[in-house]
Amino acid sequence: MNGTAVLHSIIDGVLTGSVYALMATGLTLIFGVMNIINVAQGIFVILGAYLSYALSVHLGIDLFVGLLITIPTLFVVGIVVERLFLTRIKGPERVVMSILVTYAVSLVIEGILNLVFSTNYVELHAWYVNRSVKFLGIYLGYIYLLGFAMAVVLLAALYVMLYRTRFGTSVRASLADQTSAALVGINVRRVSTICFGIGIAVTAAGGMIYGATNAFNASSSYDLISRLLVIIVLGGMGSLGGALVAGIMMVTIEDLVGVVWGPVWSSLSFFLILVVVLSLRPQGLFGKRSVRVA
C-alpha cells in the first residue's frame, strides 16, 4: 500500500460513488413519495446497460448519445410498470407487498434479458472506455470522469426540478406527508407515477456507466440492488441528500478498504458499515427519527 494507491482509490470512489448516488436517489425518491421499496431497481440498471449495449453494438450509437434514447425509454417502462402493477398494491402491508411485486417484476425482466442477451458477461465499449488521463501522478479513466460529470449534471437537473419547479414542490410535499399533500389539492397519484418514472429513468444513465466499467449479465442486478438498498438505508430512507452523501461515502470506503486490506474485505465492509451505523443510529445517518404519536 502506498499514498498514491490510497489517493487513487479515494478519487475513484468519489467518481464511481456519484453514479451510485444517482441510482440511489431514484430509489429513495420512489420510497419517499410512494412508500414502495423497489427491489427491481437493480434489474432496471442492468436493463439500461443492455439497452446502451444494443444501441452501440447494433446501431453504432455512442453510449452518451444513446442516453437520449435509453433515459426516455426507461421512464416509459417505469410508468408502465407503475400503472400496471404498483397501483394495485393496497392494504396495511404495503411496503412488504411492494417488495414482492417489484421482485417478481425483476425476475420476469431477468428472464427476458437472459433470453435476449444470454447469460454471457458483456461490457460496453467506446473509444473513451479504456483511455485515461494522468492527473497528480494518477491515471484516471475517461469513463469514470465522464460518468462523474454525467451524474453531477443529472443530479443537478433533478435538484433544480425538485426545488425550482411547481412539480417539484408537489413532489416534496408528497415526500413530507402524502395525506396533507392530497388535502391541499396535489394529485398524489400522478406525482407518484411520474416519480416512479423518474426514479427508473436515472437507472438508464447509471446502467450505462456501470456497464462500461464492469462486465455484467442479468444476475449482476442482485449485487447492485443490495448495494443501493444499503445506501438509501444509510442515508435515511426517503432522504435525497442522504442518498447522495451515503452513495459517495460508501463506494469510497469500499474502494479504500479494498486497497488497504484487500478486495475480500471491500464488499464485506459495505454491509458491515451499515450494520454498525444502524446499531448506533437506527434512523440512518440523515433520516429523521419517526415520531408517530397521534
Next chain:
Amino acid sequence: MTTLLSVDRVSKSFGGLQALSECSLNVEKGSITGLIGPNGSGKTTLFNVITGYEKPDSGAVTFEGAEITRASSSRVFALGVGRTFQITRIFARISVLENMLVATQRDEGWLRGLTRSKSSKSELTSAMEWLDFVGLGRLADQPAGSLSFGQRKLLELAYVLVADPDVILLDEPAGGVNLTLINEIAEKIQSLNRSGKSFLIVEHNMEFVMNLCDRVTVMHQGADLVSGTPSEIRSNPLVLDAYLGGSDEDGEEVS
C-alpha cells in the same frame, strides 16, 4: 383533596415551535379535570409528555408524589396513568377481546408472557365485564378493525380501564361521535368517577366539559392560562380573549 397528578412548569419544543412553555396543571384525587384551549395550544403534547410518549425539555411531572418526568410510556401506564388518543389507537387485526387482554398486563415481567396462556380466568372475566360496561360485550370475538368509529372509542376506553388505572387521560372523548354516544360516554365517566377514578379530559365540546368537570384548566400558546371551576372559567375574560385570538370557531362555542 390531595393532588394525584401534577405537572410543574413543563416545556417542550419541536425545532423552532414551542409546543409547551412552562405549563403547570394539577389533577386532584377523585376529580374530573377538564383541559381546554384553542387548537395548537399544546393539549395533546401535554398528554404525550405526561404519559411518556414524548420527553419534555424541562419541568417535572409527578404522580402520587413520585416523579415520572422521563419515564417510559409503559412505566407510566404501569404506575396507573391510562390514556386514550384523539385518533383512536386500537389493535385492528386482533379481536376486541384480545385488545382487552393486551392491556391487562400492566406490570408483568416479559418472560412470563412466554409461559402463560393469553389470559387467566380473572383477567378474562374482568375484560368481559369492562366490555359489557361500554356495551361491546357481544362484539368480543369480532376483529377490532370492523368496529365503527364510536365503538373504537369505547373499546379504547375499555382496554384502558381493564388495567385499572387511577387516573385516565381522555383526548377528545366526544370528538366526532353522535349526541347519544356523547351522553353515554359522559355517563360512563361519571359512574367511573363515583367509583374513585380521576380523569383529565381534553375536549372541544364546551357543554360536555362544563357539565362534567369539577375543575377546568385553559391552555393558551403552550402555557396554562387560568384554572378554576367551570363557572369561573365561563366568566373569565382572559379565556374569551384566548379563544377569539386563537381560532374563531372555538370562540363561538364558549359564548
Next chain:
Amino acid sequence: MLRVRNVWWIVALGALVLFPLIETNPTYTGIGVSALIFMGCATSWNMFSGYSGYVNLGSAVFYGVGAYTITLLADHLNVPGNGDLFWLVPVGGVAAMIVAVPVGLIALRVRRHTFVVITIAIFFVFQLSAINFSFTGGTSGLQLPLIPWLETNYNKPFYYAALAVVVFAVLLSVAVRRSRFGLQLLAIRDDEDRAAGLGVKVFAVKLVGFTMSAFVVGMGGAIYAIFIGQIYPQFVFDPIFDISIALMAIFGGLGTLTGPLLGALVLESTQQYLAIRFSNGSLYLILFGSLFLVIVLFVPQGIVVFLGDWRSRRRARRAEGARVVLGDAS
C-alpha cells in the same frame, strides 16, 4: 370433542406420513423432502414475521448457519455417514438461535421498513463471510460424510425428519398464538408504540420471537445439508431462499397457521416442477415471476383468507336466499 378442523389436520398429517410409503419414485419423494423443509421454515418464519409484521428477508442466515454447523460438527466429531447424523439436526437449530441473538439485537432496533433492508444486508455479510473464510471451505464448499443408503430408500429418513420438524413448527406456532406472548407479537404488528405504552416489552418480545423462529429454520438447513451431502455458500446462503420463504407465507396467508404450509407445499412443488419441465432457466424465471405477480396482485391476502372469504360469502348468499324465501312465506 373432536372438531371438524382437527379431523382435517389429522387427515393431512396421515396423508403426509403415508406419501413416501405409497410413492416410491425418488424424484417425487425428493420433491417431498424439499417441500417439507420449506413448509417447516415458512411456518416458523411466519411465527415471527407474520405475527409481528417485521418481515425478515435474511432467514437464509439461519438456514446457512444450521447447514454449516451440522457439516462442521460431523467432521469434528467424526460422525459416520448414517442415521446418527440426524441427532445433530437440533444442534444446527440451536446454533441458528445463538446467531439470531446478536443479529436481532442489531436488526430489531430499527422500524420495520428499515428492518427489511438491514436483514438483507446482514444476509450478505454472512454470505460473503462464508465465501471468504477458510473454515467454510470458501466457494468450493464442504462435504458431509457419505451416506451409503440405496437410492430407493435414501429419501425416506430425510422425509420423516423434515416432517417431524414441520409438526414441531406447527405445534410451536399454535402454542405461540395461544400464549400471551403471541398476543403481544400481534399487538406489535398492529401498533407497536401503543403496545409499548400498554406495558408490552416490545423489544424483548420481538427478540424472543425472532430467536425462536431461527431454531426451526436452522434445523431445516441442517437437514438440507445432510440430504444434499455437500454445501456451498451460495446454495445455503441463497437470496432466493430469503424471498421464497416470505412469498410462500404471504401466498398462503400471512399470520395464519395453514397459510405458510399450503403456500410452501404448492409453491415449492410448482417451482420444482417448472424447474424440471422448463430446464431453460430464462423461461423458468419468466414463468415463475409471472405466476408470482399474479398471486401477489390478485390474492394479496393469501389463499387461506381468500378461500375463507369466498366460503363465507357463499354461505352468506345462501343464507340470504333462505331469508328471501322466508320473507315470501310470511
